[in-house]
Amino acid sequence: MSDLLGRDFFDRPVEEVAPALLGQVLAHRTEEGEVALRLTEVEAYAGALDPASHSYRGRTPRNAVMWGPPGHVYVYFTYGMHFCMNLVCGPEGKASAVLLRAGEVTDGRDLAVARRPRSSPRDLARGPARLCQALGIAREHNGLDACAPGSPVRVLTGEPVDPARICTGPRVGVSAAKDVPWRFWIDGEPSVSAYRLHVPRRRRATGRGSALDGSGESR
Template sequence: MTRLPRRSFARSSTEVAPELLGHVLARRLPDGAVLRARIVETEAYDQDDPASHAYRGRTPRIRVMFGPPGHLYVYFTYGMHHCMNVVTGPDGTASAVLLRAAEPLEGIDRMKIRRRTDRVRDLCRGPARLAQAFDVDRSLDGADLVRGTEMWIERDPTAVPASIRCGPRVGIRVGTDLPWRFWIDGPWVSVSRRAAPSPR
């Protein structure tokens, strides 16, 4: 499988978020082992979105979110969890897609060790679990998903989702009316919410 090119990310987060579904997130660990999981749930955030980290302007902590596209934006939340996002949109704008859940494909034994569980369903079901399973922390903030060697996203032309669902994002207090959460129905999705099929 080939990597997604830079142009795939150089569009709005609401365009990129549903199109990442079905593609494969890959991570090369320091010892050379490779982890892979199919992306099944995402959320879109942009600069004018009150739920976005960039809503109040640029700060050193979120500088990666302002581009260029195709990089990883990693943040630390609740004093214990990391979450990873794909930077999208034109360079200079703050737009990103939160990776919420994925279906484990390769390196599952390593993910179990990282997550301290044998339940495959729970390895990557939720943004914090996904980051933990993939050994992602702030040291990977800014990692290049197009040319880098530590993380990338692979195109899988055989895994086009039959139906993409959309609905309100979760875990936020503002912008809750926007249907910017996208997912593929199945056991790997992080939460269950009433939703409508995506118009895409």
């Protein structure tokens, strides 16, 4: 059985933790069964130093988990329909986190397919919303301790990734600090999502005001 990643793994600068998560195994156990995937794409967000981070302007009820301790799960809702999952990094109080963008399902494939019945094998967990759907991650998992042995959400050691295969580039779907190269992925992995520049969403005119609430960005 793979070892559980400890708190010290996450208690480092976010730009170090993010590439180190590639190849590690993320597992979620539910009453339906367990789904596990090998992480192939992530993004780093550095709190008060990073205009693209949810915590850039300070602590709120929504982002409170980001402030630590490290190793906890931060789940947020976006576009009024999708959940995205992050892993909080240290040191505590700095509010940094790694967004989990994509992975290759390695265990529990039948359950993942049942949750995403129209998906191709490549697309089961290709993109942060699909990753959450395949794993069964939702709002109630916000704040879970992924370093606790009894936690339903755990991060386990995977096979090492050749450093030559780790690529880096701009983050996806953000308008602020969009050129910061803190998206990391494993070169050649089919599950890695397509890169898209941020395109501002236009407000749709209605008789009752704006149809958007300003939270449309992916991060």
